[in-house]
Amino acid sequence: MRHEENNMNTIAVGLLLYINAGAYQSPFIGDQQVFPSDNPWNWDISGYAVHPNSDNFVNSVGASTSLHPDFGAEWNGVPNGIPYVVVSNSDPLVPVTFAVDGVEDDAYGDESDPGPYRIPLDAPIEGGPVSRGDRHVIAIDTSSDSLYELYYAFPKATFWEAMSGAIYNLSANDHHPDNWTSADAAGLPIFPGLVRYEEAVVKGEINHAIRITVSHTQRAYIFPARHYASSSTNENYPPMGLRFRLKADFDISGFDPVCQVILCAMKKHGLIVADNGSDWYISGAPDERWDDDVLNTLKAVKGSDLEAVLTVDGNGDPIFPSGTHHRVRTDIQRRMALPQKGTLQIYDLAGRRISADGGLTRLEPGVCIVAGKDDGDMHARRFIRLVFRAW
Numbered sequence: 001m002r003h004e005e006n007n008m009n010t011i012a013v014g015l016l017l018y019i020n021a022g023a024y025q026s027p028f029i030g031d032q033q034v035f036p037s038d039n040p041w042n043w044d045i046s047g048y049a050v051h052p053n054s055d056n057f058v059n060s061v062g063a064s065t066s067l068h069p070d071f072g073a074e075w076n077g078v079p080n081g082i083p084y085v086v087v088s089n090s091d092p093l094v095p096v097t098f099a100v101d102g103v104e105d106d107a108y109g110d111e112s113d114p115g116p117y118r119i120p121l122d123a124p125i126e127g128g129p130v131s132r133g134d135r136h137v138i139a140i141d142t143s144s145d146s147l148y149e150l151y152y153a154f155p156k157a158t159f160w161e162a163m164s165g166a167i168y169n170l171s172a173n174d175h176h177p178d179n180w181t182s183a184d185a186a187g188l189p190i191f192p193g194l195v196r197y198e199e200a201v202v203k204g205e206i207n208h209a210i211r212i213t214v215s216h217t218q219r220a221y222i223f224p225a226r227h228y229a230s231s232s233t234n235e236n237y238p239p240m241g242l243r244f245r246l247k248a249d250f251d252i253s254g255f256d257p258v259c260q261v262i263l264c265a266m267k268k269h270g271l272i273v274a275d276n277g278s279d280w281y282i283s284g285a286p287d288e289r290w291d292d293d294v295l296n297t298l299k300a301v302k303g304s305d306l307e308a309v310l311t312v313d314g315n316g317d318p319i320f321p322s323g324t325h326h327r328v329r330t331d332i333q334r335r336m337a338l339p340q341k342g343t344l345q346i347y348d349l350a351g352r353r354i355s356a357d358g359g360l361t362r363l364e365p366g367v368c369i370v371a372g373k374d375d376g377d378m379h380a381r382r383f384i385r386l387v388f389r390a391w
Contacts, residue, residue, distance in 0.1 A: 024079040024124065026285040027086040028198045032142050032170070034191065034208070039173050040224040040311075041192040041208045043321050045245060046268045051308035056236035058244075058303050061214045062279050067301040070213075071195060071284030072292040078128035079286030082194060084138035085123045091141075093118050095159040100152060108164035111180040111227075117148040117165060121155040134275075136183060137162075138191050145171040149183035149190055176226045184211075185275040186240035187226030193272060195265075195284030200258050206265035210284075213277030214238055222311070223318040229276055243270040244306045256294045263301070270309055279303075 035041055051057065071081030093116035098109030119139040126136040137153040137160070140146075147170050152163035166182035168174045168189050176187045184190050193211030200206060218237040221228045225241025246266035255263060262282075271282065280303060312318055 026287045049310045051310045054308035057308040060236045063304040065303050066299040068281045069295040070281040073290045081284045081286035082126045083124035087139050088143040112165045113167040151183040181227040185229035197287040200261045209269040209272045211274045212271040213275045213281045238273045242273045243309045245270040245309045
């Protein structure tokens with residue numbers, strides 16, 4: 001009964017916050033850097049080769065299925081899209097418990113950054129306070145260039161409950177460890193892939209790829225994704241991290257200027273498969289200033305107007321844009337924050353043990369550091385895994 005009472009209190013507070021759903025305006029972040037220019041979210045892939053399996057990927061999602069803007073002003077009485085809040089170091093850090101009533105066994109606490117998270121307990125929740133959807137919660141700390149994200153999050157009196165979460169350094173190419181999920185199924189950050197009013201309308205330019213969902217993915221992922229969320233071995237289903245692109249010859253001249261900005265980004269930066277969901281749904285942040293009728297004209301774009309792009313080579317290594325040098329890394333201090341007892345074990349990326357004495361004096365490309373009990377268990381979800389790999 002105690003949990004039920006807490007939930008009711010949470011819902012009551014949330015309803016007050018959302019009593020005027022149309023009042024939500026996505027906050028501006030100004031010149032805040034959202035990962036370096038050579039980060040995969042910011043790549044210009046307009047000149048990349050078409051993936052040899054592009055037609056099959058497109059057909060599996062739906063060649064005749066329309067693109068769908070999964071954001072706007074309002075839907076069913078709540079802001080439509082994935083909201084976020086801007087914070088600073090004056091806002092308190094809040095603990096997070098990675099367990100939610102009724103679904104504790106499905107939580108991904110062992111693949112989440114332990115926190116605390118600088119997310120206010122009154123932060124807006126995707127779908128509203130009573131939603132049983134993904135319930136993403138996002139905060140951008142502009143004072144420390146940090147991004148905080150939670151999945152299936154519920155505010156309690158003094159802490160958050162969530163299924164999973166991730167913290168990112170926006171000033172670096174900060175990737176989640178390999179095989180880890182995040183607040184998104186693909187192990188990717190969510191915020192960099194959102195269509196925001198500030199970009200599409202105020203600035204008139206979107207300089208990053210856009211997050212997209214499809215209903216069927218395969219049991220695989222490619223860079224920059226870190227995680228899959230499927231048991232299917234159908235190679236015609238997109239892997240997590242696959243990037244689609246609006247075809248260069250698609251005529252956008254008849255669209256509203258706001259939609260042209262979005263479509264230009266789809267040609268230049270593409271759409272990254274980040275989660276299982278409805279087919280060809282593109283993600284954005286809600287804002288009462290969006291014109292939903294204008295956004296809905298994007299539905300004129302069909303799957304057949306898109307093509308999959310080849311962004312990794314035959315070895316699965318990323319094909320970087322010309323003139324960029326990118327290092328795939330994780331933050332050792334942040335990833336080692338979980339309270340783990342035992343020895344420090346060192347493995348190569350094939351899972352072969354190099355050492356168990358903790359004597360590593362410098363980081364090598366292709367080395368995996370594992371903190372945990374010395375019991376021979378190499379499953380990714382049993383350890384804090386730190387993969388340092390450079391291309």
